[in-house]
Amino acid sequence: MRDMIDALSLERQVCFALAVASRDVIALYRPLLEPMRLTHPQYLVMLALWERAPLSVKELSKLLHLDPGTLSPLLKRLETVGYVRRRRDGQDQRVLAVTLTPEGLRLRDEAERIPPAIAERLGMDLEELQELHRSLTRVIAAAGGAHH
Template sequence: MPEPTPATDPLALESQICFALSVASRGVIAAYRPVLEPLRLTHPQYLVMLALWQHAPLSLKDLAERLHMETATLSPMTRRLEALSYVQRGRNPDDGRGLALSLTDEGRALRQQAEQVPVEMMRRLQMDEDELQDLHRLMTTLMERVHPVPE
């Protein structure tokens, strides 16, 4: 009996989408590290700032939904962003029990520096704009399928 190959073996490691996504994800996040260092941001903090630059103010609950993260994970992260003077945490005016996040002047100013991050990442990943748009489209489709919007 011939030895199975990645093309014929349905369980070949190299054929698994979970393997490719895992390795690619770790590599991309590692590539962000030196790019985000001058901004004093980790990759998860960068995602928070992206959401706030686009939608601030946000409740912690709304931020968690946008980022597909737990509020328990975001709460300490937003405290660190507050310590960096990038965000201000306060009571949500719509719900006095909830937490609302807004940008400080320093957090708003950081956006201008961050505008170079996508350009630098394109260079580091050696991908052009069309390749990134194709990849983004596929990943967005995958995200929608694994996190369907409730009806």
């Protein structure tokens, strides 16, 4: 009976550790992102665009693992603050292309200070963070494969 209880102890649950780590790490971003007028989900959108813009809403949705219904309000807000533009594709009117504005591009310089600041706040070295990222990427792939 003891083994069954241990298997269900809160501290041993991967889902619990991931949920708490996610919440706590994302909270570290808040004071860094607020001066940039970005929420964490908006920051993720900007990261994808800084790396690969222009992108269609469909491509962004896939990259960020977000459904278009969740992504749409994020894009609308980013457009309102002047960081992105949404336009119908000239070749295919069904495709909504997302591009960075000059202001959105400039914001990238400011954002470059965020990763080192987060690493410092976590008190973890680059090697530890890279190993954590590799492990989480494997978890994402395994969980994604399990429910598709």
